[in-house]
Amino acid sequence: xxxxxxxVVCTFGAGSxxxxxxxxxxxxxxxxxxxxxVEVSDMGSCKNKNPSAYLCSTVLxxxxxxxxxxxxxxxxxxFYNKQSLQDAVKPFLSL
Amino acid sequence: MNPxxxxxxxxxxxxxxxxxxxxILIGNVALKNSVRDTLVATIKAMVGMLILxxxxxxxxxxSRPLMQSIFDRFGVTGVIIDPWTMVGEIEGGILPxxxxxxxxxxxxxxxxxxxxxxxxxPIKTIYLTGHKAYADTVTMLFLVWFSTGTTGAPLLxxxxxxxxxxWWLATWxxxxxxxxxxGDAPITVxxxxxxxxxxxxxxxxxxxxxxKKNPSCEELKLPGFLxxxxxxxxxYSIIMGLMFFAxxxxxxxxxxxxxxxxxxFLLFGFMQGLQxxxxxxxxxxxxxxxxxxxxxxxxxxxxxxxxxxxAAIDTPAFWSYAPTATLVGFLxxxxxxxxxxxxxxxxxxxxxxxxxxxxxxFGGSTMGVFCNAKGGWKGTVFGCFILGLxxxxxxxxxxSWVGTSVGIQGHTxxxxxxxxxxxxxxFITGGA
Numbered sequence: 001x002x003x004x005x006x007x008v009v010c011t012f013g014a015g016s017x018x019x020x021x022x023x024x025x026x027x028x029x030x031x032x033x034x035x036x037x038v039e040v041s042d043m044g045s046c047k048n049k050n051p052s053a054y055l056c057s058t059v060l061x062x063x064x065x066x067x068x069x070x071x072x073x074x075x076x077x078x079f080y081n082k083q084s085l086q087d088a089v090k091p092f093l094s095l
Numbered sequence: 096m097n098p099x100x101x102x103x104x105x106x107x108x109x110x111x112x113x114x115x116x117x118x119i120l121i122g123n124v125a126l127k128n129s130v131r132d133t134l135v136a137t138i139k140a141m142v143g144m145l146i147l148x149x150x151x152x153x154x155x156x157x158s159r160p161l162m163q164s165i166f167d168r169f170g171v172t173g174v175i176i177d178p179w180t181m182v183g184e185i186e187g188g189i190l191p192x193x194x195x196x197x198x199x200x201x202x203x204x205x206x207x208x209x210x211x212x213x214x215x216x217p218i219k220t221i222y223l224t225g226h227k228a229y230a231d232t233v234t235m236l237f238l239v240w241f242s243t244g245t246t247g248a249p250l251l252x253x254x255x256x257x258x259x260x261x262w263w264l265a266t267w268x269x270x271x272x273x274x275x276x277x278g279d280a281p282i283t284v285x286x287x288x289x290x291x292x293x294x295x296x297x298x299x300x301x302x303x304x305x306x307k308k309n310p311s312c313e314e315l316k317l318p319g320f321l322x323x324x325x326x327x328x329x330x331y332s333i334i335m336g337l338m339f340f341a342x343x344x345x346x347x348x349x350x351x352x353x354x355x356x357x358x359x360f361l362l363f364g365f366m367q368g369l370q371x372x373x374x375x376x377x378x379x380x381x382x383x384x385x386x387x388x389x390x391x392x393x394x395x396x397x398x399x400x401x402x403x404x405x406a407a408i409d410t411p412a413f414w415s416y417a418p419t420a421t422l423v424g425f426l427x428x429x430x431x432x433x434x435x436x437x438x439x440x441x442x443x444x445x446x447x448x449x450x451x452x453x454x455x456x457f458g459g460s461t462m463g464v465f466c467n468a469k470g471g472w473k474g475t476v477f478g479c480f481i482l483g484l485x486x487x488x489x490x491x492x493x494x495s496w497v498g499t500s501v502g503i504q505g506h507t508x509x510x511x512x513x514x515x516x517x518x519x520x521x522f523i524t525g526g527a
Contacts, residue, residue, distance in 0.1 A: 011325050011457070014226040014382050015286075015409025018390050040387065042379060043326035059414040059421055063322045077415045080280050080406065 003035040004028075004092050007051040009064055013042030016057065020079050024055060027085040033093050043067070052092040109192045112148075114199035116141035119388050126392060136388040143384030144199075150378025151183025157335075157370035158501050160354040160363075161342050166500075168350040171444065173342075174494040176432075176486060177371075177451035178230045178287075179378055180502025185237045189499070194240055197251050202232040203389075204251070205258035210397045212263050219404040220270075221397045222262035224285040225386035226379075227409065231258060231287055234504055238513065241497060242521035265289045266407035272296055275468040276416045284461070285407030291507030292462050295482045299466035299474030309471035312420035312463070321422045330452040331375050336368035338449060371451075410461040417464045423472060424463015424479045429455045431483020438484075439491055448490040453505040459483065482507055489514065496521075 006024060010017035017040045028036050039049070046054065047067060056064050058075035065073045074088045107113055119140040123133035158175045165173035186195070206222060213219045222228060232254070239254045240246065266283050272293060273283040284292065302309055324330040343351050343364025355363030397404065414421045432450040439447045459479055466478040489510030494503040496518060504510070 010409070010411050011327055012226065012379055012382075012409075014379060014386055015224045016411040018225065018386060019223055019394070019406065019408050019412070022391055022394055040383065042383075044328035044376060057411050057415040059411070059418040060322070060325055062319055063325055067326075075415070078277070078280050079408070079412045080282055 003037065004033065004052045004089070004094075005037045005039070005050075006089065006092070007039050007041050007046060007049050007054050009041050009043060009046045009054055009056040009060065011043055011060070013040050013045075016079065017041070020055065020076065023079060023082075023085055024089060027082060028089055028093075030082065031086055031090065031093060053089070055088060105193070108196040111186075111195055111198045112141045112144035114196050115144045115385060115389075118199050118203045119385075122389075122392050126395075140385040140388045143381045143386075143388075146381030146384065147378055148186065148381070150374050150376070150381055151179060152187055153374030153377060154180045154371060155183040155187055155374075155501050157367050157374055161339050161367055162501050164346045164350050164354055165342065165447070167353070168346045172446045172494065172500055174446060174448050174490070174499055174501060174503045175451050176448050176490045176505055177453050177502050178234075178505035179375065179453075180371075180451070181499060181504045182230050182233045182502075183374075183378075184499055184502045185233055190233075190237050190240065191246075194236060194246060194250065197236060197254070198229075198232055201236055201251055201254050201258070202228055205232065205255045205262060206393055208255065208259055209263040210400050212259065213397075213401045213404050218263065218267045219401055220263055220267045220283060220407050221394075221401060221404045222266060222285050222407045223390065223394060223397075224407065224409040225390045226382045227286050228262070229382065229386075230504075231261065234509065235261075235513075238497070238517045241527050242517040243524045244527040261287075261289075262407065267405070269293065270405065272465055273413070276413055276464055281403070281405045282412060283405050283407050284410055284413065286410050286461070286506075287504070287508045288410065288458055288461050288506050289508060290512040291458065291482055291486075292465050294507065294511070295462040295478035296465050296469045297478075298481050299470030299478035302470040302474035302477060304469075304471040304474070309473045311417070312423045312467045312472045312475055313417055315419055315423070315472060317419055317422050321425070324425065324452065324456045327379070327452070328372050328376055330456050331372035332369055334368075334450070334452045334455065335371040336365050339364040339368035339371075342449075410457065413464050414460055417467050420463040420467035420472075420475055421460035422463070423475045424461070424466065425456050425459040427476045427479035428459030428462065428483035428486075431480040432486055435484045435487035439487055444491055446491040446495045448487040448494060448503060450487065451505065454486055454507075455483075458486075458506050486510065 008017045008021045021038050053072040061075035116137045120137045162173040236254045269289050270283050348360045351360035462479050466475040490503045493510045493514040
């Protein structure tokens with residue numbers, strides 16, 4: 001199985017998503033996964049990237065889902081909760 | 096002066112892109128990164144800064160003809176309440192070139208000194224919103240230069256001092272409010288919305304939350320399509336396209352036609368509105384490029400030096416706690432802003448400030464989340480409406496004395512907090 005690939009999306013792709021990317025990377029390493037790719041994107045240019053999953057704030061969930069039909073999208077409420085970040089990415093890892 | 100030294104001081108060090116590249120270069124060397132990584136990071140930071148400049152000049156260029164037509168037709172100065180348009184205008188000629196090179200240094204110094212202060216004092220907040228840090232730095236540098244007339248090292252020191260008050264102290268003072276929404280999560284708002292949101296929550300508290308009479312916004316049903324505005328490209332296109340179209344209608348074919356040339360004046364207005372979305376998209380691409388090099392390294396350093404600090408981060412991280420409140424805040428703020436702009440026109444203000452999507456959606460959403468926690472849905476509607484209403488008024492006054500003619504900073508903090516402070520400073524020192 002190929003290494004997991006996540007696209008972290010926020011409205012600008014510059015502020016909160018960058019911080020979420022760093023926290024998601026930390027969560028992946030805590031789970032023992034060291035071969036991964038996490039990319040930051042804004043709402044405007046996140047289409048057709050075919051990631052293992054899109055990750056975003058729960059407030060953007062419906063917008064992101066309608067822009068990317070069929071793609072797995074996981075909404076995250078607390079960007080700084082390690083447990084919930086691990087739970088969000090775990091299903092997409094081949095551990 | 097030695098010609099080589101002259102080129103270094105008066106040309107190279109005045110290029111924001113080179114200074115930012117240099118900052119990234121030093122950081123990578125300090126972190127002992129490989130030559131390859133260092134080279135890639137440095138070039139990306141420099142090119143990112145240059146892309147940002149292209150985006151901001153497109154933003155300014157998109158608004159300029161419309162604002163010019165308003166001036167030609169009605170004799171009033173029109174400004175767009177948009178942070179990036181003001182940043183573009185400042186960088187595009189208002190700020191003297193010898194000050195331009197200080198942007199990257201001031202920003203980096205401000206961010207790093209936050210970490211130092213968090214390490215040695217009990218106030219442990221680390222500022223992590225890179226694109227706002229950039230916009231704040233440009234605006235603060237301009238305001239300090241404009242209000243005091245200082246340049247060089249004194250300008251740098253005073254600017255960084257103000258930035259620290261904002262990034263390190265004000266974000267910490269905001270913690271009691273952020274706690275009402277996020278509980279014990281170690282985050283606070285890192286954005287130039289702190290003072291405005293504080294005022295909005297004060298107003299919201301006039302309404303007592305009550306499960307029956309004044310429930311949380313989250314109990315309301317709102318049309319979900321409103322969330323399309325969370326896509327910056329869509330938000331900019333819709334709002335600016337329609338507003339510039341409306342301005343073209345109001346100004347009329349004679350004055351607008353003089354600027355649009357052969358193109359139909361209404362089509363011209365609408366297309367200029369879409370150009371704002373174009374400028375924004377380019378600008379963000381550049382911002383993302385240099386922040387992706389700067390912020391992860393910075394966060395890594397900060398985490399090591401101040402473990403367990405409170406992170407001052409961008410506002411969308413807070414929206415997830417009350418998604419419906421963000422929409423209520425957006426709508427109330429927008430209504431307030433259009434009425435505020437209407438008041439400026441009705442009372443023949445010499446400067447008219449027009450709303451943009453940044454304060455409407457991004458400001459309104461954030462104020463909405465915190466107002467909701469303090470005063471239920473009624474408090475959210477009231478607090479956001481009033482703050483929306485006063486934003487064009489304070490922004491118009493702000494633009495009138497700093498002399499911008501296309502853009503003015505996007506959130507209430509600049510008009511309501513920093514504008515009076517720097518107005519007084521300018522009065523005392525005489526200014527530039």
